Amino acid sequence: MYDRILLPTDGSDVAATATEAAISLATQFDAALDVICVRETDARSSDAEDDEFVAQGRRAMAAADERATEAGVETTTAVVDGGRHVHRAIVEYADDHEVDCIVMGTHGRSGVERFLLGSVAEQTLRHASVPVLTVHEDTVVESAFDAVVVPTDGSEFADAALNHAIDLSLATGAALHVVHVVDLGIVRGDVDVGTVLDSLEEAGRRGVDRAVDRAEAAGVSTVAASVLRGTPYRAILDYAGDRDIDCLVMGTHGRTGLQRNLLGSVTERVVRLSDVPVLALRGGQTRDERTAE
Incomplete structure (x- = not known):
């Protein structure tokens, strides 16, 4: 059902929960796991900020790769240029690499401000042509679906x-x-x-x-x-x-x-x-x- 799963990560706490969910899903379906960090840049960001973000992303990918390898999951990592639209880079990667499911962390916030600003996960959900599995910091991830x-x-x-x-x-x-x-x-x-x-x-x-x-x-x-x-x-x-x-x-x-x-x-x-x-x-x-x- 799922042969290839995509995990975007940024090193946040919610991304760590998403990592556990992605590895659990990959284990259940004997699927390969693509772990990516999307470099978000715009006119206001500096080279130093970009470098630190990429370094943080690489550390997060390395941690996810190590955790997946311990679980016996085949893993590929990549830094992807996203420009100002991170969700588009995620969706394009999923389409270009024939991903079957995207696993992402999202936030549990509420209120009008959140609705107006949206989130990368929600934008990805609206545009992705494959299912998107979302978790937040407090999500309980089981090793199998009963x-x-x-x-x-x-x-x-x-x-x-x-x-x-x-x-x-x-x-x-x-x-x-x-x-x-x-x-x-x-x-x-x-x-x-x-x-x-x-x-x-x-x-x-x-x-x-x-x-x-x-x-x-x-x-x-x-x-x-x-x-x-x-x-x-x-x-x-x-x-x-x-x-x-x-x-x-x-x-x-x-x-x-x-x-x-x-x-x-x-x-x-x-x-x-x-x-x-x-x-x-x-x-x-x-x-x-x-x-x-």
Whole structure:
């Protein structure tokens, strides 16, 4: 499923957690690991600053290489010129080197400032043609996936995530949990709230039942289905925490722009707050599917 995994690193604490996650994933799939440091330069940076950043990146790559070698993972390291757009360099490297998955650290910050500024991980997630596994400083990384959650809402983004989660469960033997969240916040106005929620719950039930049928037809041995009520991102996080889930698989949008940043998305909130790794991928075709046409 994953033959080549990409790990961008900068020597930070969160990058160290990402290193552990990348090595764990590479070990599970007997995959090769590419460790890169992206040199970020702009008109304001000095040669001395660039040199120190590259030196720090090389130290981080050497540490990751040593740790991966101890785990028996084949590793390649490289310093990549990124200019002012680090995420573009990461995405281009992944495409040029036929990477199957990117593993990155991100931050658990919240607030309007964070939305406006974004982060390299989130920009990479929006533009990458392969899945991006994100962790933050407090993420618990398990040595194997025993249970995986995939939320579904019937969209193409959720559908792509479901397909990937099924493949992941088949490859690792993990139990697959399919959940749908009835968003209580969307019911407003002079309506019969109980009737509307019951209708939404029934529609969600039909959706998860279809997802379960697909998973079982594909050969997944253990599948659970749940329809939840609440704020979507919080309901998903609570479900994962209550059931010792090892990984969340979610679809995301490739949209950009101020409105999208201010509104955020369920996936991005989960990415920031999840205690376990989140594997996110864009809806539509993957790079391999596009290449095959």
